[in-house]
Amino acid sequence: MKAIVYEASGPPEVLEVRDLPKPSAGEKEILIRIRAVEATKSDCEMRGFRWSVSWFWLPMRLPMGVRRPRRPVLGFYFAGEVVAVGARARGFAVGDEVFGSSNLRLGAYAEYLAVPAAFAIITKPANMTFTEAAAVPLGGWNALHFMDLAELKPGDELLINGAGGSIGTHAIQIARARGAIVTAVDAAHKEDALRAYGASDFIDYRAEDFTRRGQRWDVIFDMVPGSPYGRCIRALNPGGRYLCGNPTLATMVRCALTSRFSDKRATFTFAKETREALEALKTLIESGQVGPIVDTVLPLEQAAEAHRRVESEDRLGAIVLEVPLGT
Numbered sequence: 273m274k275a276i277v278y279e280a281s282g283p284p285e286v287l288e289v290r291d292l293p294k295p296s297a298g299e300k301e302i303l304i305r306i307r308a309v310e311a312t313k314s315d316c317e318m319r320g321f322r323w324s325v326s327w328f329w330l331p332m333r334l335p336m337g338v339r340r341p342r343r344p345v346l347g348f349y350f351a352g353e354v355v356a357v358g359a360r361a362r363g364f365a366v367g368d369e370v371f372g373s374s375n376l377r378l379g380a381y382a383e384y385l386a387v388p389a390a391f392a393i394i395t396k397p398a399n400m401t402f403t404e405a406a407a408v409p410l411g412g413w414n415a416l417h418f419m420d421l422a423e424l425k426p427g428d429e430l431l432i433n434g435a436g437g438s439i440g441t442h443a444i445q446i447a448r449a450r451g452a453i454v455t456a457v458d459a460a461h462k463e464d465a466l467r468a469y470g471a472s473d474f475i476d477y478r479a480e481d482f483t484r485r486g487q488r489w490d491v492i493f494d495m496v497p498g499s500p501y502g503r504c505i506r507a508l509n510p511g512g513r514y515l516c517g518n519p520t521l522a523t524m525v526r527c528a529l530t531s532r533f534s535d536k537r538a539t540f541t542f543a544k545e546t547r548e549a550l551e552a553l554k555t556l557i558e559s560g561q562v563g564p565i566v567d568t569v570l571p572l573e574q575a576a577e578a579h580r581r582v583e584s585e586d587r588l589g590a591i592v593l594e595v596p597l598g599t
């Protein structure tokens with residue numbers, strides 16, 4: 273089967289198209305013919321072994337390999353068809369159209385992927401293509417997680433910093449579905465699209481610092497590393513919540529202190545990838561409350577170009593690699 277392989281950390285050019293043996297489903301596994309996979313910032317970070325949150329390199333070094341990549345095929349979030357089911361794998365049948373995560377096994381930049389049937393994988397939303405469904409798990413899981421932590425009530429004012437990314441675009445839609453009034457912060461050219469997703473107000477981060485606007489919000493969902501922590505907390509209404517998607521070690525400590533010693537709550541907990549949350553997202557999608565957020569579609573063999581696009585940051589939503597129907 274065709275797969276995208278990298279043998280050493282480095283720039284996007286280290287990604288190469290190779291022929292690998294087609295995997296087979298183990299006893300408790302399913303074999304999936306991958307139809308689409310999201311190229312994510314995390315894939316890029318693993319490929320380059322450079323992390324936007326610098327301390328991440330430490331816990332990642334062992335699972336990702338010390339001298340060379342332990343998982344030479346990247347790709348976490350995919351959509352595809354089940355083509356084989358292991359003798360003791362439950363819950364799937366050949367022909368099921370599914371989407372989900374391969375977790376730290378990675379391996380979805382390939383024509384086929386064998387994964388435990390117990391992983392967070394479910395049938396894909398009926399109203400999405402494979403390509404659209406592959407763009408859901410990363411942004412959707414994290415957005416749902418943080419919007420749950422936000423405990424939004426109808427009419428709450430929510431600011432999303434970094435609103436144009438895969439997490440932010442899902443978060444806008446989920447927040448609107450829960451009745452919040454959303455201010456989106458991102459680059460100016462994304463304004464129209466972010467308003468179309470449901471933002472009521474927009475701030476261009478290159479022209480204005482939202483923390484110096486004199487405005488306050490009930491919740492700030494912040495995905496931008498290195499935001500001015502103190503000013504973000506001061507931009508909250510009494511009892512407000514600060515949700516940090518990209519914490520530094522110092523931010524983690526300050527979040528704990530804010531929650532302990534003020535009337536505000538600050539949190540940075542990471543999203544868990546569960547089937548239950550994916551089912552909840554599927555329900556939001558099938559009811560029309562959350563729509564697709566695909567920016568660019570490229571064929572699998574252009575994975576290096578997809579990584580360049582992800583790293584250029586100049587995008588609105590997900591970059592998805594489509595896997596042609598091959599062998």
Ligand SMILES: NC(=O)c1ccc[n+]([C@@H]2O[C@H](COP(=O)([O-])OP(=O)(O)OC[C@H]3O[C@@H](n4cnc5c(N)ncnc54)[C@H](OP(=O)(O)O)[C@@H]3O)[C@@H](O)[C@H]2O)c1
Pocket residue numbers: 313324411414433434435436437438439440457458459477495496497516517518540541542543584585586587589
């Ligand atoms: N905590 C968790 O569980 C978790 C999980 C996954 C990811 N993350 C992190 O969360 C972040 C967001 O993920 P994502 O996939 O949505 O990323 P993404 O798709 O790269 O989106 C980031 C967005 O932020 C914008 N941006 C960049 N600098 C900004 C600034 N100074 N002020 C406001 N907006 C700015 C970018 O716009 P431009 O086009 O202008 O650059 C882009 O639209 C990533 O850094 C990722 O590492 C956290």
